[in-house]
Amino acid sequence: xxxxxxxxxxxxxxxxxxxxxxxxxxxxxxxxxxxxxxxxxxxxxxxxxxxxxxxxxxxxxxxxxxx
Numbered sequence: 001x002x003x004x005x006x007x008x009x010x011x012x013x014x015x016x017x018x019x020x021x022x023x024x025x026x027x028x029x030x031x032x033x034x035x036x037x038x039x040x041x042x043x044x045x046x047x048x049x050x051x052x053x054x055x056x057x058x059x060x061x062x063x064x065x066x067x
Contacts, residue, residue: 001047009040 013036020029045052 002044005040005043005047009036009043012036 013033017029017032017036020032042052
């Protein structure tokens with residue numbers, strides 16, 4: 001399963017962000033690359049059956065601090 005994830009993301013990265021860089025949209029390229037890296041790391045860790053901690057407790061704490 002991890003091999004499929006790597007191959008799919010390699011194909012996506014080859015098509016999507018590279019086209020943005022070719023068009024001269026550097027800011028969009030960097031944002032797309034950062035989001036793609038985050039997405040890849042989450043998909044790969046799920047494929048490897050690694051446990052991902054829930055972000056909800058810190059978010060709940062932050063919202064309570066605001067109000």
